[in-house]
Amino acid sequence: MKIDIVTLFPEMLTGYLGQSILKRAQEAELLTIDLHNIRDYAAGKHQITDEPPYGGGGGMVLKPEPLFAAVDAIRSQDDQTKSEKVILMTPQGRPFTQAIAKDLSECERLIFICGRYEGVDERVRQHLVTEEISIGDYVLTGGELGAMVVVDAVTRLLPGALGAEGAAETDSHATGLLEGPHYTRPNQFRGHLVPEVLKSGHAANIKRWHREQALRRTWQRRPEMLLSAELTEDDRRFLATLAHESAAELTGNDNN
């Protein structure tokens, strides 16, 4: 996969991209990431990248020419037949999900445009961008962190990017449940013990315990996820006992 990131602040991204899984994926040539400074594509002595909005309203808007020029230059670098998406990171975009990450991981080339200021000229959205993505309902100062979030989530889905084979498939947003607790040594920490079942060596009981903990945590924290999770009959029975327990607590009934 080839990823190009178009931004006014490429140095913001170099540290993150140069470490851990993102570093290893690039070293293994699963992925090439190039950063492009919008200013390098801006014309004139002053290389102006933004101007006040037509019609007033304050703030600054990214001009269209440097963004089109950057994407043209990126495209001219290689194979025009590659499946490509031009992604604008913006608070008005589609909320990012694991399903979108999976979809993007199947593209050959991704071009990210990081917005700043009040936003980008509308002609960029209309005639250059193919998708608009937000990473959630909070206000950031620009699209750079959003692009990092998307690149990170996409990279770990590339075949061979993770150490343990298929590790991405078992994690929680892939199974549709939150994960339950994990423990490591020591067995006793400041008086707090590791649950006995995990030390029992009884594989089936341990598996069942993990599943029930995942169901319990999802029910407590993200109950809406249970509506679309794949649940067995055993899972449904366990959830029914949770519902009974909480109903008993609410009504002061001792549940006997």
Ligand code: 9D3
């Ligand atoms: C100060 C202007 N704001 C009016 C309330 C609109 C605004 C424009 C640009 C707010 C934030 C930004 C910069 N944010 C992004 O570019 C961004 C973002 C975000 O703020 N939240 C979640 N996902 C994303 S992706 C890009």
